[in-house]
Amino acid sequence: MVWVESAPRAWREGTRRYRLIGGKCPSCGGLVYPHRQVCPYCGREGLEAVALPRRGRVVTYAVVRNPPRGFEGREPYVIAVVELEGGARVLAQLTDVRPEDVRVGMEVEAVFRRYREQSPSGVIEYGVKFRPAI
Ligand SMILES: [Zn+2]
The missing domain is CATH 2.20.28 (Rubrerythrin, domain 2)
Structure with a gap:
């Protein structure tokens, strides 16, 4: 990804x-x-x-229940399109929120989190996720 x-x-x-x-x-x-x-x-x-900007709003989202290889065991999780302040759109996973609590328009902020503990190349992968803004 x-x-x-x-x-x-x-x-x-x-x-x-x-x-x-x-x-x-x-x-x-x-x-x-x-x-x-x-x-x-x-x-x-x-x-x-x-x-x-780190902050934005959820434009749309999907709950993933059948994850791709390498992401098994974390389902269900949420992939969202987040529109940042200024207009850039980011496709990323949401974190620190239950799928049933996600809403279109909710305010979120970017955090740097672990994606996979063991990738095919043998390194721990990190990336951007979004959590509900405080
Ligand atoms: Zn241009």
Whole structure:
């Protein structure tokens, strides 16, 4: 899954505290996550890396009851599209909330959490999840 990245990489890039790094288009101002080369809104290349806001709202979500290989044993869990302040949309897992308590429009904030203890490559994988905002 594309949004999963290893903790060593996040820290090697100089983030004592993990931040959401996305891309900002110099042409139309569009914000994207994760960072990519081409703007999905206007097609311009050369997006600059920016730290995105940690807070947003749930736009839509799905409860996963038949997880893909490597994620067994955690079902049911919730995958949501979160719209961050500023407009970037992030597909990520929700945490610290029961599936039946999730609502469209609920405020959430990004946290850095373990995804898998043992990936096929043998490393612990970390990534961004969202929890209800306090
Ligand atoms: Zn653009």
